[in-house]
Amino acid sequence: MNNKGIDRDELFREILSAYLRSDIAAIEFEDRDHLDGDTIAAFVEGNLSEREARPVNSHLVDCSFCRHRSAELIRLDLEFAEESAKAPEAKPAPTKVSDVLSGILGKILGAGEGAVFAHQEDETKEEEDRKDDRGESE
């Protein structure tokens, strides 16, 4: 507060906030120069070292598109972590991956392509048994 009774800090924060929301500093990037999902995921998880994060940070400052994507993923990360804490993950119903993939790919590509995942029943069964023996589950 100065001698005129103006709270400079508060006024300045409002102005700064409006300036930052007006986005005039943002730079337009070519599609290929944006951060990919893998980089944003590693950044959001806090898994980048200082050296690795430096160019990412600098891109996020200049590119409102990637910053916005990263902000949405930060929100999702927290929301989902909170939801998961309330309801721990259930064990998925046992499934055969070939059924899942053949079904999906069959729907999209036609029956022929789905057959790419027609696999040996025995092997999968054996794998399932091995896992059950070890008591592995999520």
Place this chain on the structure above:
Amino acid sequence: MPSDDPQLNNLIRECSDTIAEVYEACVASQPNFGVSSDSFTESVTDSVSKFLCSGQENPPSADEVREFVRSIRSDDLFLAIACAEGNERAWWEFDHQHRGYLERISRHLASTDLSAQEVIDLVYVELYGTRVVDGVRMSKFATYSGKGSIRGWLRTVIWHALVDLHRASHDEVSLDGMTENVGEGYTHSTFKNKDLGGEDQMIDHLAHEKYRKATLDSIRTSFSSLDDHEKLLLLYYHSEGLKLREIARLAESPGSPLRDWFQRRSAAREKDPSARIHESTIMRWLDKTYKLILERFCSELSGKHGLKQEEIDVCLELATRDLADPDIYRNLASNAG
């Protein structure tokens, strides 16, 4: 296939012992994934190139590469490489370990007009890859670097798949709204019209414009003078409307560079590097940054623009009043050329 960059290839050769060590551990844990040492090395080389070389002023040292290789989620990367190569066992393992998680994330995100199952179907197809380039199937798994967890990566894949689905069904997509978008940054910067009395009338139009331009120029210069982590903190809070606890989450990982930067000179950090990041910590970082930028803003106005203290107050008051017009800064910036 080695990279096109001979310097990178030399570095990778120099670190081949570390890569082999990590590879052997993966093979020991998943002997049936059928991933060759060459394809593992190729994938690691791509990750090193992406995170340690591109956008960097200096090439990494061999020690940095070794540290990087040890830091990657090798089991997740090994699984992703095997899935990209279409290994049946790996797909079984992936489905067994992660499908439940994918379903939960999809249910969490999918809106009423899109079923979670549709999203899962789309994601599986994308993960498998239907496009073939030069005889090679383009699996989404090939874009996973192992730098973050595979689940964090999957969240991003699902989120983007949903954006694509929305785009397909709504022409125009807003990235907002899939997660709650109104943060504290938006609410507590709400503009209140200040009563400036008759003072405003005494300032003629030209002086008005001069103060406005000086304010914009100074705010731009003082913001530019901040370090990137300080700018990003302000942008996340004010422009993206992230809440303090969301920023705290981002800074929570003990290795988070955001945390390192802000706490570099902090005694508390020295005492307890694993201390939790609370909302109050983020507020402190914000306060520190506000203080810094306000000082620079005022010294710009007084130094470069030769304004007296009273004039700086007029600038602030005028700018606060200008907030009623959300395009004021954009207009001023374009007028300034």
